[in-house]
Amino acid sequence: MSSSAKRSGVWKYFVEVDKNKSKCNLCGVHLSRGGVGKTATTSTMKKHLQTKHKSEYDKVFGEAELGHYLSVPRAARDANPYKWWVSNKGHYPILGKVAAQFLSTPASSVYSERLFSEAGLIYEAKRSKLDPNRAEKLEILHHNLPLLNFNY
Numbered sequence: 299m300s301s302s303a304k305r306s307g308v309w310k311y312f313v314e315v316d317k318n319k320s321k322c323n324l325c326g327v328h329l330s331r332g333g334v335g336k337t338a339t340t341s342t343m344k345k346h347l348q349t350k351h352k353s354e355y356d357k358v359f360g361e362a363e364l365g366h367y368l369s370v371p372r373a374a375r376d377a378n379p380y381k382w383w384v385s386n387k388g389h390y391p392i393l394g395k396v397a398a399q400f401l402s403t404p405a406s407s408v409y410s411e412r413l414f415s416e417a418g419l420i421y422e423a424k425r426s427k428l429d430p431n432r433a434e435k436l437e438i439l440h441h442n443l444p445l446l447n448f449n450y
């Protein structure tokens with residue numbers, strides 16, 4: 299086998315049985331690679347990892363995706379992020395799911411109602427001269443520090 303045949307990150311989880319077959323190190327399943335020698339591909343192995351061993355798949359391809367995402371030029375500041383992700387979701391199947399989760403509109407108004415309620419607690423009578431920018435920072439810290447387990 300040539301060294302170029304093992305470039306894909308999926309080989310970390312497979313051993314080559316013969317020129318057309320590979321074996322999963324995690325569950326022992328034998329897979330046909332859809333060709334012989336140089337025409338054999340890693341697509342069935344990649345699909346197996348994606349469907350049977352999701353966390354390992356995310357490790358291998360999530361890092362590659364993230365690396366690629368960080369290497370491409372940033373979208374213009376006034377670009378629509380939804381449109382960018384729609385046109386680029388094929389390149390970033392894992393990050394696309396994360397983006398869809400974070401860019402989507404919450405289905406409930408409860409959260410925004412809670413924000414107004416908490417802003418009312420920040421703007422109490424004893425803080426009547428509180429700078430709006432500082433109040434906004436307090437609100438952001440109030441919601442984001444728990445996400446970091448106060449480990450900042």
Ligand SMILES: [Zn+2]
Pocket residue numbers: 322323324325326327346350351
């Ligand atoms: Zn397996």
